[in-house]
Amino acid sequence: xxxxxxxxxxxxxxxxxxxxxxxxxxxxxxxxxxxxxxxxxxxxxxxxxxxxxxxxxxxxxxxxxxxxxxxxxxxxxxxxxxxxxxxxxxxxxxxxxxxxxxxxxxxxxxxxxxxxxxxxxxxxxxxxxxxxxxxx
Numbered sequence: 025x026x027x028x029x030x031x032x033x034x035x036x037x038x039x040x041x042x043x044x045x046x047x048x049x050x051x052x053x054x055x056x057x058x059x060x061x062x063x064x065x066x067x068x069x070x071x072x073x074x075x076x077x078x079x080x081x082x083x084x085x086x087x088x089x090x091x092x093x094x095x096x097x098x099x100x101x102x103x104x105x106x107x108x109x110x111x112x113x114x115x116x117x118x119x120x121x122x123x124x125x126x127x128x129x130x131x132x133x134x135x136x137x138x139x140x141x142x143x144x145x146x147x148x149x150x151x152x153x154x155x156x157x158x159x160x
Contacts, residue, residue, distance in 0.1 A: 036078075038110075039103075043077030046098035050091070065091055 047069055054062035068087065074080045077099075084092040 039099075040075060040077035040080075042099045042102045042106075043080060043095065044074055045102055046095045047074065047080075049098050049102075050095055061091075064088075 047065070051062050051065055051069070054065060065088075068084065069080075072080050072083050081092055081096060084095065
């Protein structure tokens with residue numbers, strides 16, 4: 025297990041996700057202040073590779089520098105706001121959901137199937153004798 029590579033991949037994924045959230049935020053702001061620009065950014069984002077945040081920003085810088093700079097600013101703000109809380113929240117969420125999955129799995133594998141009456145006559149006779157003893 026290469027923890028260093030996992031950390032790098034996680035950071036890249038988180039950065040791309042924050043880019044996506046910044047784009048959503050900027051589009052929402054522009055929808056109120058400049059609807060044609062919001063429409064343009066929405067179309068651009070649907071055609072560009074927004075899943076790779078860095079490639080998206082680089083492409084947007086070539087098309088509309090002011091929007092790219094605005095998105096980078098919003099992305100940085102989001103990163104600063106969530107960075108302090110994120111590690112503990114991720115740990116707690118994973119611990120909680122792992123516990124739920126384990127509990128559900130344990131419940132599923134320990135469920136008893138209904139016991140069917142025995143068809144062996146010797147067991148049936150023993151059962152009837154036991155019932156007779158209870159009546160006395």
